[in-house]
Amino acid sequence: MSAITDAQIIALKAAAAAIAPKPSPLVSEWAQQHVILSEESSAEPGEWKNSRTPHLVEIMDQLSEDSPARMIVLMKSSQGGGTQVASNWLGSIIDCAKGPVAVVMPTDKSLADWQAQKFDPMARSTPAVAAALFTRNNRASDNNKDRKRFTGGMLYFKTAGSTADLKSTSLRYAIADEVDEWDWSTIQGDPLGLLEVRLTTFHDHKMFAVSSPTVKDASRIEEAFEAGDQRRYHVPCPHCDELQHLKWANVRWSAVEVRGDLRWVRAAWYVCEHCGCEIEEHYKPRLLAAGRWIAANPGAPYPSYHFNALYSPIGLGRSWAELATEWLRAQGDSARLMRFINTRLGETWADRSRDIKPNALKARSEPWPLGSIQPGCCVLTAGVDVQDNRLEIQVIGHGRGDRTWTVDYHILHGSPADDSTWKALADYLNRSYRAPNGKELHIEATAIDSGGHYTHVVYQFVRSRAVRRCIAIKGHSTPGRIILGRPTKQDINWRGQVIKGGVSLYTVGADTAKHLLYQRLADDAGKPPAERKVLFSEDLPDEYYEQLVSETYNPRRNRWELKKGKRNEALDTWIYACAASHHPELYLHKWRASDWDRREAALRVADEQPAAQHPAPAGESPAASGTARRQQQAGHGSRKPFTLPKPKAVIW
Numbered sequence: 001m002s003a004i005t006d007a008q009i010i011a012l013k014a015a016a017a018a019i020a021p022k023p024s025p026l027v028s029e030w031a032q033q034h035v036i037l038s039e040e041s042s043a044e045p046g047e048w049k050n051s052r053t054p055h056l057v058e059i060m061d062q063l064s065e066d067s068p069a070r071m072i073v074l075m076k077s078s079q080g081g082g083t084q085v086a087s088n089w090l091g092s093i094i095d096c097a098k099g100p101v102a103v104v105m106p107t108d109k110s111l112a113d114w115q116a117q118k119f120d121p122m123a124r125s126t127p128a129v130a131a132a133l134f135t136r137n138n139r140a141s142d143n144n145k146d147r148k149r150f151t152g153g154m155l156y157f158k159t160a161g162s163t164a165d166l167k168s169t170s171l172r173y174a175i176a177d178e179v180d181e182w183d184w185s186t187i188q189g190d191p192l193g194l195l196e197v198r199l200t201t202f203h204d205h206k207m208f209a210v211s212s213p214t215v216k217d218a219s220r221i222e223e224a225f226e227a228g229d230q231r232r233y234h235v236p237c238p239h240c241d242e243l244q245h246l247k248w249a250n251v252r253w254s255a256v257e258v259r260g261d262l263r264w265v266r267a268a269w270y271v272c273e274h275c276g277c278e279i280e281e282h283y284k285p286r287l288l289a290a291g292r293w294i295a296a297n298p299g300a301p302y303p304s305y306h307f308n309a310l311y312s313p314i315g316l317g318r319s320w321a322e323l324a325t326e327w328l329r330a331q332g333d334s335a336r337l338m339r340f341i342n343t344r345l346g347e348t349w350a351d352r353s354r355d356i357k358p359n360a361l362k363a364r365s366e367p368w369p370l371g372s373i374q375p376g377c378c379v380l381t382a383g384v385d386v387q388d389n390r391l392e393i394q395v396i397g398h399g400r401g402d403r404t405w406t407v408d409y410h411i412l413h414g415s416p417a418d419d420s421t422w423k424a425l426a427d428y429l430n431r432s433y434r435a436p437n438g439k440e441l442h443i444e445a446t447a448i449d450s451g452g453h454y455t456h457v458v459y460q461f462v463r464s465r466a467v468r469r470c471i472a473i474k475g476h477s478t479p480g481r482i483i484l485g486r487p488t489k490q491d492i493n494w495r496g497q498v499i500k501g502g503v504s505l506y507t508v509g510a511d512t513a514k515h516l517l518y519q520r521l522a523d524d525a526g527k528p529p530a531e532r533k534v535l536f537s538e539d540l541p542d543e544y545y546e547q548l549v550s551e552t553y554n555p556r557r558n559r560w561e562l563k564k565g566k567r568n569e570a571l572d573t574w575i576y577a578c579a580a581s582h583h584p585e586l587y588l589h590k591w592r593a594s595d596w597d598r599r600e601a602a603l604r605v606a607d608e609q610p611a612a613q614h615p616a617p618a619g620e621s622p623a624a625s626g627t628a629r630r631q632q633q634a635g636h637g638s639r640k641p642f643t644l645p646k647p648k649a650v651i652w
Helices: 006-019 027-034 054-062 082-097 108-125 127-132 160-166 191-197 220-227 281-290 320-330 334-343 358-363 419-429 455-464 510-524 542-548 569-580 593-602 622-633
Strands: 071-076 101-105 147-150 153-159 173-177 206-211 231-236 243-245 251-259 262-271 278-280 292-295 304-307 379-386 390-399 403-413 432-434 440-449 470-476 504-509 551-554 559-562
Touching: 027 054, 027 082, 027 127, 054 071, 054 082, 054 281, 071 082, 071 220, 082 101, 082 108, 082 127, 082 153, 082 173, 082 206, 101 108, 101 191, 108 127, 108 153, 153 160, 160 191, 173 191, 191 206, 206 220, 220 304, 231 281, 243 292, 251 320, 262 281, 262 320, 278 281, 320 334, 334 510, 358 542, 379 569, 390 419, 390 569, 403 419, 403 569, 419 455, 440 455, 440 569, 455 470, 470 510, 470 569, 504 510, 504 569, 510 551, 510 559, 510 569, 542 569
Parallel strands: 071 206, 071 304, 101 153, 101 173, 173 206, 231 304, 379 440, 440 470, 470 504
Antiparallel strands: 147 153, 231 243, 231 292, 251 262, 262 278, 379 390, 390 403, 432 440, 551 559
16 A cells, blocks of 8 residues: 555645534624624624724623533623624624524514614625525525524524423524513413523533613522622723722712703713722723723633623713713602613612611601691692592692602592592592692692492593592503503493593503602601601501501512502502692693792792691590691682482493
8 A cells, every 4th residue: 555645645634624614713703704783783884893892802702612601691781782792693603603593582572673673684784694594595484583594503583471482492592682571480481491491402502691680689680690700891090000890889970060950961080999080981992992801709600791881982872971961860760760770880770668667657757737738838639549438538749859748648438339428529629728828729630540349430520520630540550651641531432432521541650650659768768857758747647657658569570569468548549649740731740940930939938937727626636636627727619519420321
């Protein structure tokens, strides 16, 4: 046998190299070489540049084939580049890595939006991805909104509620996006757990879980982040060169400009936690380029990352001054503050509903009687809860800066089926309350719950117009609803025609209003009366406070739950009175400083002395004495008494 010549050896090596699989590049390298951002999906269309977002490079490389990490977690601010990291990884899988991959979103809408705004533009603008996709084959099983075949693999598009559909499918890769918006449980179980099971067939599987966080103790992404090695991006101070990760607590600003009710921050900077020097935002490109990820929990089973909006490259996100402006405008508004903490800081919102105790609230009560109007109180609204044997009414006073006073609480005993009960309600709501300057305040809007056994009786009362700006409401516990939604017509016949004089039914975002109330109650702790948002009279009984905080928020189920053995009428009527302040003819929550100026001027106390209060008759309880004072001070309106009409037949 003749010896192999050098030329043959070279030829054999060349042939082996030709048939050997190409080494998979790092995801960051692949993105730099191939990704073209389209105008549809990016504020900066064109070639992807790692230098623009250097803090994302390591996260992408952990998703590479050569990385041993099987789970990668990113807890982030919104619009921070996490979704683009997932898109870059997906593109590299389709071009190089191969294998079955699933993209899982919270809902059908979020999935459709991601396909339209991220995947489809990438498939069109990035040639390497376009070449690998089987776009020529339009068969339903291979190329539709649920799946896409590519050379060497299949791409599945799923929602969290449909992960059970994958039970017979093995996956090598999975992108779990916005996991904090996923349901915690489906018929098949936890959707994230179901997805993880699909990955176990491949020994080299990878999952990328990415999300902005939501509520503490109910956040999947925070739970996953804390179980990982907890990496944060540390940047060097340009003055002392010490490393630190950017925290909101170290942001400072000045030159706050006030325009009407809005405030604008012109300049903001960062204060180094080591030397105390000011770091101006124009240093940010230098900081990001010189930064590195440092783990707070080394030795954990997988890498986990966190960053906030302070890291957003200049021109690709909110500036520090814009973030400071958002922060200032969110003060006193728990919904906006929660949104800022979740979406800008990438941190969980700590619900404080369980920390509020009835006795602590009672201790904050002040020595003014029920039925009296305190300085600063300018507008009255009422909420009415309908029970089988009574009506419970709470009158709330409103002032500048979202301050509220429990002006009155009254129970009208009697069946809602009786005319007399509703006549008494009309008389009660039409009475007046005397301000310290002697002027009279009337209830300007009332919301009545129609969700019980007397729905149509409530509709009839509202229809009678016996009370000013009276609306029928129905509570809705869906998270995120506005406090008072748009009305729907309830008196409609079978032809779809609105009956003359029909009733509009308003939905109340009870979940939102409860978060608002509890946050204000929590914020009031330790503050002097002049700085509190929610104020109480010493005439209110213990039961009122028990009912006001009778519910607690369950973050796992994302709902409010009534404490065992408690009643919640005080809470409900407060929510209804709050909803009444959002009446479309009042819109108290949209009043500007000038609106409050006019109202306060009309009620200004000439001598700064409150009206004299009559002492309670001997032997009367505080609640009873408050009622007596109201009766002495009350004036009746000119509206005619309500009479429950005889029922009429309605053809549907």
